[in-house]
Amino acid sequence: MVKKVPMDVYVLGVAIHPAATAIGDARLEEMAYRTARAALDDAGVRRADIDHLTLAASDELDARGISSMLLAAPSGGYLKDEMRTTDSGLTGLHLGAMRVASGHLHLGLVVSTSQNSVVDLEDIARMRSEPFFLRPVGMNFAIADGLFANAVQQRYGFSEEAVAACLIERSRAARDNPRAVPRDMPRAADIARSEPIAYPLRAAHRAPVTDGAVALVIASGHWVRAHPDARPLARLAGMAWGVDRYQLDADRLASLDVFRQYAMETFKRADGIGIDDIDVIEFDAQHAWADLAYQIALQLPSSTRVSPSGGAWAQNPYFSMGLLNAAEAALQVSGRAGGHQVDGAKRALAHGASGFAQQTHGFVVMEGAGR
Template identity: 55%
Template sequence: MNVYVLGVAMHPGSASIDDKRLEEIVHDTARAALDDAGITRADIDHVTLGGCDELDGRGITSMLMAAPAGAYLRDEMRVTDSGLMALCMGALRVATGRFDCGLVVSWNQTSIGSVEEVTRMRAEPFTLRPMGLNRAVTDGLFAQAVARGTGTTEAEVDARVQRRMTAAESNPRRASSRGRHTDAGQPSGYVAYPLSGRQRAPVTDGAAALVLVSEQWLAAHPQARPIARIGGAAWGVDSYRLDGERLGSLAVYKKAFADALARAGLDSLAELDAVELEAQDGWYDAAFDKALSAPPQVALSPSGGAWAQNPYFCTGLINAVEAVLQVSGRAGAVQVKDARRVAAHGTHGFAQQGHAVVIMERAAA
């Protein structure tokens, strides 16, 4: 897949961005990505959006967000699963040969409403919704499966969370705690046994954007210098059921990584320098880490992951930006030395039902 990243941007994250409309957040992020790429909106021929109607509190959110994202009078497509799935779609569009230069933009202003209430309304309406099933409950069920299946303890999870928080403190792109968030102030006790509030990454406001170009576009613009190449990508969706087999096997998660590695021409995880995981709490962090069985030299979530910045719907795309910054040597204080290949992981759905993996490679000099 000869698809290259020419520029990236992420909006400064915050618990609540109160001084901008969502349109302004998205516009500023798309503009920053174009500036980073050294091009203008006139150079792009398409835009791929990642946006969620329910979380934005709008019907057909792309009707309002397409123009601020740069899609006015441009070919536009929207993905509703997650920000990283938007990147997968954007890369495929370039890989078809029909498009040459485009933007991938995703966002989430989670402070406008409760993520828990939005996810509650996504439950099957006749049985599960009356039970009060929401993100916290399904994450608690996942945590139970991890504890029983792998022997993971609450103390181990707490230690993992502390490590991620320490890494996040070093990340210059970490979200500020400015403003009040609707889901802030989670109790330190259990929210859904054995998951406690202190083990969950706080959700934030934010946005991310990448400029993707084809090999043909680069040949026609020799002055342009890509900062990364997409080596491979893969994704999958597991069963909607919340039984022990689905929660404990992580079959789709493992397959997404295996397929992405194969498409990048890599034999094993040992050929990666880092993996940016989307783990919304410490139990996911433990389960994903153990399922990967990555060797010690592969850094896991050097950015701090969701504890650095977690605009929920587009956290996976934030991970992709962090991966690009790593392979281009621009990650700052969280830079992994001589990083050449970094995987970005994103999830969506109840108990992280869907998974996507994109492998970023250092662009040839």
């Protein structure tokens, strides 16, 4: 019988770039530099101390080629071991954590950038769709999300009023988040009258997309124990991820089998932690229909706070959203979340999604690492 070994990976520092609908006073490289620098300062370490960098960036969404060529150095990777993923911001943390857990690397940065104001996301979506069937019919994120919303409406009986109430709840939470983009509170009547996008999805149901960047400093347990002055913010207790079918049939969309399966797998790997032990969940929900469906799929206890940061309604750096959720989770369990801090939060689940209609799901459990 193979003995299960707890994860021995820690978050030492967190930085979130000041969010804006469009960051026009800085190049993407400057955003990466500012955020990586702030994360190192938060951790109390120097760039010279780190031994690796994991980038999570999308050439398409950032409207450039070979992101790592331009972003590695300002992200702290000059003359360091550097690797990049293009799946999602949270995938960057998965990859970085595995590199630390390997025992070959001990102190690193995970950096994700997303400058969505320079490109039309729906143009990117059409380019990503399957070329012989979906692309000719104009498949994009909005249509895929509309199919998702219709499928979960049929399966679970969600009403537009329930969706609007969820959206308003997230927007109200975002007002307490010091890292949120300031916005007026939506009204139910305005949501109901907003432009139809793809039945039953309306424009107001979708979270506004923003620019942004996130960075985490992660360390091995070996490094932490060798540096007794270090004060980790959180321990990565478990993580898992999975990819659902590409097809957009009703069963794939509404069952949320992969979402549920890999959330449970994350708890299984976080030895001894279950859904009832989670104090906070930060969902990567790009629209309110998904937010409601996720809550139903996990059968959350009433004590669990869902997206107290406001989620994507606080800020929504599209590609980096999953890593932003991980940063919020680390801040929650270290008591540093700010105005939306959940009292007594000891464990938090961060979720990241990507692909058409949330095809890919990833999770990380963070727990407090008080020493």
